Amino acid sequence: MYDLIGDIHGHADELVKLLKVLGYQKTQSVYEHPERKVIFLGDFIDRGPQIRKVLKIVRPMIEEGKALGVMGNHELNALAFHTEHRTRADAYLRSRSNKNILQLTDKHLSDAINWFGTLPMWLDLDGLRVIHACWDDKAIATIKSARPNDEEITTEFLHSACRKGNTLFNSVEIVLKGKEAALPKGEFFYDKDGHTQKNIRTRWYSPPEGQTYRKYALHSDEIAIDLPLAPSVIEAAVPYPSTAKPVFVGHYWLSANRPQVLADNVACVDYSVAKGGFLCAYRWNGEQKLSNDNFVWAGKDRT
Numbered sequence: 045m046y047d048l049i050g051d052i053h054g055h056a057d058e059l060v061k062l063l064k065v066l067g068y069q070k071t072q073s074v075y076e077h078p079e080r081k082v083i084f085l086g087d088f089i090d091r092g093p094q095i096r097k098v099l100k101i102v103r104p105m106i107e108e109g110k111a112l113g114v115m116g117n118h119e120l121n122a123l124a125f126h127t128e129h130r131t132r133a134d135a136y137l138r139s140r141s142n143k144n145i146l147q148l149t150d151k152h153l154s155d156a157i158n159w160f161g162t163l164p165m166w167l168d169l170d171g172l173r174v175i176h177a178c179w180d181d182k183a184i185a186t187i188k189s190a191r192p193n194d195e196e197i198t199t200e201f202l203h204s205a206c207r208k209g210n211t212l213f214n215s216v217e218i219v220l221k222g223k224e225a226a227l228p229k230g231e232f233f234y235d236k237d238g239h240t241q242k243n244i245r246t247r248w249y250s251p252p253e254g255q256t257y258r259k260y261a262l263h264s265d266e267i268a269i270d271l272p273l274a275p276s277v278i279e280a281a282v283p284y285p286s287t288a289k290p291v292f293v294g295h296y297w298l299s300a301n302r303p304q305v306l307a308d309n310v311a312c313v314d315y316s317v318a319k320g321g322f323l324c325a326y327r328w329n330g331e332q333k334l335s336n337d338n339f340v341w342a343g344k345d346r347t
């Protein structure tokens with residue numbers, strides 16, 4: 045059975061603490077459990093102070109079969125950051141702006157880049173699914189045809205996935221960053237960082253009929269817009285079926301005193317360890333209906 049661990053973002057101390065709480069012990073060079081495996085949700089890097097240390101724990105666990113893991117949007121960004129642009133001289137697929145460079149200062153990080161390219165973007169296992177932000181069959185099919193058998197990500201793939209507007213770009217955006225819907229003209233809200241936003245991140249697992257923007261937004265607490273969803277938003281939605289396998293995601297920077305499932309078959313294990321929250325796990329024992337009682341966390345209130 046599996047322990048799903050959310051976005052670590054360079055917080056190795058919390059990771060070690062959480063692994064210990066979950067009963068993993070360091071034998072030889074890796075953390076392991078006699079009966080269980082970890083599944084990491086991606087976003088190992090950026091933001092936190094111990095990126096190298098995190099990779100030193102996570103990578104051997106995956107390479108030695110003590111854990112599985114999927115890619116987060118930050119790992120894909122790192123790949124793009126290290127891939128030269130074809131047509132623009134001295135440019136890279138992800139711009140080397142100060143903002144991006146600050147997130148990638150670790151000088152040893154480039155060693156890990158090739159490894160990032162080997163991570164799958166999702167796992168479809170017996171009884172559960174794992175993906176960084178959103179399970180969408182169509183997006184997954186598109187990525188699968190561009191990257192058969194989870195082969196190592198190619199330069200070709202990266203160029204196509206970084207070209208705004210094309211199908212592969214849109215599909216990768218969905219699985220690694222979730223789905224968005226535009227607010228009606230003139231409406232906006234301020235996100236947690238104080239930025240103006242004209243799109244909401246949607247509850248992609250929830251049927252949209254009869255919902256307002258506030259209710260359909262994944263971060264409902266930020267959005268005080270009680271207008272009904274536009275018909276175009278309802279038509280575009282393909283909600284994750286409530287009867288499908290449970291799916292685990294990270295990515296959403298949730299904040300709460302106690303973690304809660306998003307739906308009976310959807311749970312997010314990202315509780316913002318890099319923003320004053322805690323590193324969170326879900327201890328899965330084969331259940332189809334997920335339970336709030338199975339969250340485990342380290343850090344805040346549990347040190």
Ligand SMILES: [Mn+2]
Nearest residue numbers: 087116117295
């Ligand atoms: Mn993410």
